[in-house]
Amino acid sequence: xxxxxxxxxxxxxxxxxxxxxxxxxxxxxxxxxxxxxxxxxxxxxxxxxxxxxxxxxxxxxxxxxxxxxxxxxxxxxxxxxxxxxxxxxxxxxxxxxxxxxxxxxxxxxxxxxxxxxxxxxxxxxxxxxxxxxxxxxxxxxxxxxxxxxxxxxxxxxxxxxxxxxxxxxxxxxxxxxxxxxxxxxxxxxxxxxxxxxxxxxxxxxxxxxxxxxxxxxxxxxxxxxxxxxxxxxxxxxxxxxxxxxxxxxxxxxxxxxxxxxxxxxxxxxxxxxxxxxxxxxxxxxxxxxxxxxxxxxxxxxxxxxxxxxxxxxxxxxxxxxxxxxxxxxxxxxxxxxxxxxxxxxxxxxxxxxxxxxxxxxxxxxxxxxxxxxxxxxxxxxxxxx
Amino acid sequence: xxxxxxxxxxxxxxxxxxxxxxxxxxxxxxxxxxxxxxxxxxxxxxxxxxxxxxxxxxxxxxxxxxxxxxxxxxxxxxxxxxxxxxxxxxxxxxxxxxxxxxxxxxxxxxxxxxxxxxxxxxxxxxxxxxxxxxxxxxxxxxxxxxxxxxxxxxxxxxxxxxxxxxxxxxxxxxxxxxxxxxxxxxxxxxxxxxxxxxxxxxxxxxxxxxxxxxxxxxxxxxxxxxxxxxxxxxxxxxxxxxxxxxxxxxxxxxxxxxxxxxxxxxxxxxxxxxxxxxxxxxxxxxxxxxxxxxxxxxxxxxxxxxxxxxxxxxxxxxxxxxxxxxxxxxxxxxxxxxxxxxxxxxxxxxxxxxxxxxxxxxxxxxxxxxxxxxxxxxxxxxxxxxxxxxxxxxxxxxxxxxxxxxxxxxxxxxxxxxxxxxxxxxxxxxxxxxxxxx
Numbered sequence: 168x169x170x171x172x173x174x175x176x177x178x179x180x181x182x183x184x185x186x187x188x189x190x191x192x193x194x195x196x197x198x199x200x201x202x203x204x205x206x207x208x209x210x211x212x213x214x215x216x217x218x219x220x221x222x223x224x225x226x227x228x229x230x231x232x233x234x235x236x237x238x239x240x241x242x243x244x245x246x247x248x249x250x251x252x253x254x255x256x257x258x259x260x261x262x263x264x265x266x267x268x269x270x271x272x273x274x275x276x277x278x279x280x281x282x283x284x285x286x287x288x289x290x291x292x293x294x295x296x297x298x299x300x301x302x303x304x305x306x307x308x309x310x311x312x313x314x315x316x317x318x319x320x321x322x323x324x325x326x327x328x329x330x331x332x333x334x335x336x337x338x339x340x341x342x343x344x345x346x347x348x349x350x351x352x353x354x355x356x357x358x359x360x361x362x363x364x365x366x367x368x369x370x371x372x373x374x375x376x377x378x379x380x381x382x383x384x385x386x387x388x389x390x391x392x393x394x395x396x397x398x399x400x401x402x403x404x405x406x407x408x409x410x411x412x413x414x415x416x417x418x419x420x421x422x423x424x425x426x427x428x429x430x431x432x433x434x435x436x437x438x439x440x441x442x443x444x445x446x447x448x449x450x451x452x453x454x455x456x457x458x459x460x461x462x463x464x465x466x467x468x469x470x471x472x473x474x475x476x477x478x479x480x481x482x483x484x485x486x487x488x489x490x491x492x493x494x495x496x497x498x499x500x501x502x503x504x505x506x507x508x509x510x511x512x513x514x515x516x517x518x519x520x521x522x523x524x525x526x527x528x529x530x531x532x533x534x535x536x537x538x539x540x541x542x543x544x545x546x547x548x549x550x551x552x
Numbered sequence: 553x554x555x556x557x558x559x560x561x562x563x564x565x566x567x568x569x570x571x572x573x574x575x576x577x578x579x580x581x582x583x584x585x586x587x588x589x590x591x592x593x594x595x596x597x598x599x600x601x602x603x604x605x606x607x608x609x610x611x612x613x614x615x616x617x618x619x620x621x622x623x624x625x626x627x628x629x630x631x632x633x634x635x636x637x638x639x640x641x642x643x644x645x646x647x648x649x650x651x652x653x654x655x656x657x658x659x660x661x662x663x664x665x666x667x668x669x670x671x672x673x674x675x676x677x678x679x680x681x682x683x684x685x686x687x688x689x690x691x692x693x694x695x696x697x698x699x700x701x702x703x704x705x706x707x708x709x710x711x712x713x714x715x716x717x718x719x720x721x722x723x724x725x726x727x728x729x730x731x732x733x734x735x736x737x738x739x740x741x742x743x744x745x746x747x748x749x750x751x752x753x754x755x756x757x758x759x760x761x762x763x764x765x766x767x768x769x770x771x772x773x774x775x776x777x778x779x780x781x782x783x784x785x786x787x788x789x790x791x792x793x794x795x796x797x798x799x800x801x802x803x804x805x806x807x808x809x810x811x812x813x814x815x816x817x818x819x820x821x822x823x824x825x826x827x828x829x830x831x832x833x834x835x836x837x838x839x840x841x842x843x844x845x846x847x848x849x850x851x852x853x854x855x856x857x858x859x860x861x862x863x864x865x866x867x868x869x870x871x872x873x874x875x876x877x878x879x880x881x882x883x884x885x886x887x888x889x890x891x892x893x894x895x896x897x898x899x900x901x902x903x904x905x906x907x908x909x910x911x912x913x914x915x916x917x918x919x920x921x922x923x924x925x926x927x928x929x930x931x932x933x934x935x936x937x938x939x940x941x942x943x944x945x946x947x948x949x950x951x952x953x954x955x956x957x958x959x960x961x962x963x964x965x966x967x968x969x970x971x972x973x974x975x976x977x978x979x980x981x982x983x984x985x986x987x988x989x990x
Contacts, residue, residue: 169956170790170902174783182776189772193764200756263705264757267764309639311706315765318632322625322769329621330776337614337784341602345791348599352795352806355594359809362816369854372819373847379826380844382834396827402820406813 175334176230179279179327184227186278186323187238190271191216191223197264198249204261208252215245219272226279235276235286239293242273246297250304262304262312269297270319277320278327294320365405366463367432370470371439372398378443390442432462433489436470440485445477451489457496457552464530465496465550471522472500472546480504480544495532495549503543509536523548593869594810599792603871606785613784615777616673619723622773623665629716629769630657633709644707649697653690653710660686661717668724675724683721684733687714691737695744704745705758711741715766722773730774738767786872790902793870797894799862801887801988805869812853819846861886862894863920876905876917876947885922885939888984889964896963897941903957904976906948917947922982930981938981941965945976 195216198204204212219241226234246265253261273293280287301313362369375398378386437447457465469487476485482504489498523546524534532550593600606613634654641647664683668675675683694711701707715737722730745751745759796803804812822843825831831839863886867873879886889897897920904918921942930938941964948957950971961967967980 170899171783171787173954173956174786178776178779178783181779182772185775186768186772189768190764193760193768197757197760200753200760202753260754260757263761266761267768271768311636314632314636315761318629322628325621325625325628326776329618329624330780333614333617333621333780334783336617338787340613341784341788341791344598344602344788345794348597348602348792349795349798351597351599352799355597355806355809356800356803359804359812362809362812363804363854366854369850372823373850375823376819376843376847376850379822379835380840380847382837382840388833391833392827392829395823399820399823399827402816402823405816406820 171334171338175331176279176281179281179330180227180230182326182330183275183279184223186275187223187272188220190267190275191220191242194245194265194268194272197267198261201257201260201264203253203257204249205252208248212245212249212252215241215248216268217241219245223272223275226276230279230283232283232286232289235280235283235289238276239273239289242268243293243296243300246300250300258304259306259310259312262301262310263315265301265304266312266315266319269301270316271323273297274320274323277323278330281331362405367466368401368405370467372402374439374470374474386443390444394439394442432466433469433487436466436473439470440473440477443477444483445473446484447473448484448486449489450486457550461530461532461550461552464526464532465498465548468523468526468534468548469498469500471519471526472548475519476500476502476504476544479507491552494552496552498548500546500548501543506538506540506542506544508540509538593792593806597806597810599806602788603785603792606781606788613788615723615781615784618777618780619668619673619720622719622723625769626661626713626716626719630661630713633713637709640707643701644697645700646697650694650710651697653693653697656686656693657690657710657713657717660690673724675721677725677729680721680725680729683717687717687733687737690714691740695740695748699748702749703755703758704741704749705755705762708741708762712762712766715770718770719773722770722777727774727778730770734767734770738763741766789871789873793866793873794895794898796862796866796869797891797898799865802860802884803862803865805860805865808853811849815846815850815853818842819850822846860884863897863922866898873901873905877901878916878919879922880919881922883923883925885925885984888937888939888986888988889982890984890988893964893982893984896960899960900943900957900964900978903953903960904943904945904947906952915946918943918945932986935986936983937986938983941978941980941982943976943978943980945978946974949974950976 195213198209198212219238222234222237222241225231226238246269249265250258250261273290276286276290276293280290298313298316301316302308302310305312307313375394378391379395433449437449440447473485473487476482480502482502485500485502487498487500489496491497519534519536527534527548527550530550532548534549535547536544537546538544593603595601602613637644637647637650637654644650660683667679691711691714694708698704698707715734718730718733718737721733741763745763749755749759751759822831822839825839826833826835835843861881861884863879863881867877867879886894901918901920906917921944922939925937925939926932927940930940932938950969953976961969961978961980964980965982967978969976969978971977
């Protein structure tokens with residue numbers, strides 16, 4: 168609100184400046200075209216107007232009461248000098264030329280006096296004095312210049328009140344928009360975290376999309392469709408607000424559990440690779456409870472290893488042996504495929520470091536790789552329980 | 553992968569977005585969607601919609617109320633004009649023409665007011681054209697009525713009110729249309745004055761005043777409305793950005809989360825199409841490349857590196873701050889700040905940016921550096937650390953910074969400030985929790 172009040176005052180001050188200067192200049196043109204004022208008073212009057220314009224420029228930047236006083240003095244001085252110096256016959260003409268200055272230039276000060284009591288009194292006083300001067304110059308209270316000046320003051324007062332009232336109104340609307348926006352941001356942040364948290368789900372979706380990116384070649388059409396249907400169903404659940412876990416039974420846990428059983432989820436990995444043509448044989452433990460983030464990392468790493476076997480080993484079968492003790496759970500992924508020279512094929516090329524080692528290290532585990540050409544490959548994955 | 557370039561994905565799936573039907577729609581879509589999205593807000597969010605509305609030329613946020621005020625001014629001026637005309641009735645050779653002009657003015661103004669109040673604060677181009685035609689009729693009638701006087705400066709009333717009638721329209725129509733109307737009206741006055749009145753030193757001052765009273769008010773109104781819009785847009789920007797103060801230590805931002813939802817939906821649709829056979833296997837090249845780019849984008853959105861601090865989001869989302877503030881925060885220390893400290897930093901930035909203009913183009917108006925922690929005089933303990941927040945401001949000069957800026961800085965932490973070569977340097981000691989709870 169503080170900033171908005173500053174902005175409002177700046178708006179009113181710059182409006183004062185624009186209105187004041189334009190009106191003063193219009194009066195200069197009017198007085199000059201009348202050719203009624205003798206040279207010396209004309210110079211004095213224009214000097215007063217110049218002082219007024221300068222004061223308005225300064226007022227526009229800082230709004231000080233001193234500049235209000237200088238503007239008032241300059242404006243009233245100009246009106247007095249110019250009307251007093253001409254012959255009584257020409258006074259009416261000069262008065263009508265000075266209407267913009269008195270009714271707009273001086274009145275504009277009224278707009279930016281919020282909180283400046285002295286300035287407000289000065290501006291109002293200038294209004295009264297200019298009306299008196301105009302009545303005297305035009306000879307009657309009912310003349311066009313007097314009514315013009317009066318109208319100018321009334322209009323400017325209305326503008327000042329209206330602008331100051333419009334701003335709190337619009338501020339209230341802006342703040343209610345802000346409240347709605349804050350709620351939306353929180354909701355979207357929670358939503359993003361929920362979606363990013365569904366890593367296991369996204370991993371199978373990514374694997375399927377990657378297969379589809381190669382037009383689904385190399386996988387049986389039926390298996391591809393089945394996998395796509397399952398992934399689409401999981402995504403739909405995610406969209407509708409659940410956090411599904413890929414599981415074997417097609418029945419998804421709709422609540423976020425702190426610990427998930429390893430056995431069931433291993434079965435879904437096996438099925439997934441089974442569809443893609445890699446038979447995975449399990450050995451060892453069936454049920455291990457792992458914290459959710461560890462389980463995710465462990466399964467993602469395991470999936471990556473099996474994907475490497477499927478792509479590079481050239482054999483249709485892989486063995487996974489799972490053992491666990493009090494502190495750790497270990498998985499050994501072995502295949503009897505082509506193998507490779509550890510030094511010639513860098514681990515980075517297989518995405519091994521990024522997708523396997525780093526994922527496990529994030530949760531306090533590790534991974535090691537053993538291989539030789541023609542002797543198959545073995546990966547040992549470790550994760551804490 | 554071949555054929556379709558990958559970045560087509562960022563504009564939605566092929567066929568998902570229909571082509572714009574009109575040029576206007578295309579322009580609005582470009583302005584609304586692309587530009588606002590680049591700023592980090594999804595185009596359907598309340599914030600983005602409000603920003604779009606505030607930038608529209610018609611009666612946008614708050615301008616409607618301003619327009620009502622302008623209508624009051626028009627009414628007052630018309631009342632003044634009518635009273636003046638009636639008082640001087642006997643001076644007119646043929647007052648009935650002018651009286652007709654005034655009657656037309658009153659009827660037309662009432663109609664426009666009733667329409668606007670009934671159908672909401674908007675004015676179509678056709679309606680504006682109609683209003684201009686009516687105003688032209690009023691001016692013509694008045695001009696004919698005062699012809700025998702041969703003194704436009706002292707007798708024109710209804711035609712002068714035509715200028716004031718443009719006041720409320722400045723809030724409803726784009727500025728260039730109103731400028732055209734003002735110019736036309738001014739020219740009509742100049743030509744008529746030259747033809748009807750002998751230009752002597754007696755009549756010229758009156759004519760100049762008359763012309764000014766007709767042309768200046770709507771021009772000033774255009775200026776005020778323009779500044780008011782700027783003010784509203786700036787405040788809206790500030791309020792929207794303020795929502796980042798309560799964000800968690802790291803956030804993905806509204807746009808990224810929107811994108812993730814979109815990608816998930818696109819993947820779901822594609823997988824569904826594969827599953828029910830509407831996209832036959834093996835997939836066509838086009839569908840395969842869609843799958844490839846979906847996978848790439850999903851992967852990008854899922855890796856942790858996409859998370860940024862609230863300060864990054866605040867600066868990139870804001871039109872005003874984004875242009876003029878540069879942030880250096882390599883260790884993402886901004887995420888540790890408490891909401892009060894964040895608020896202080898943001899307020900101080902708003903105050904220092906000012907109107908965002910500097911002498912040197914290309915140099916950011918304000919640069920903020922957070923860290924490094926553990927440097928001289930900035931100790932780190934087990935629980936807390938003293939983050940040096942260094943602000944270099946080339947925007948508002950030090951003497952022009954109000955008390956609001958300094959209290960805002962105080963909220964970040966104890967600070968020292970100095971001015972070197974016109975650049976204000978502020979170093980604040982921002983003591984934060986090493987393990988923030990937000």
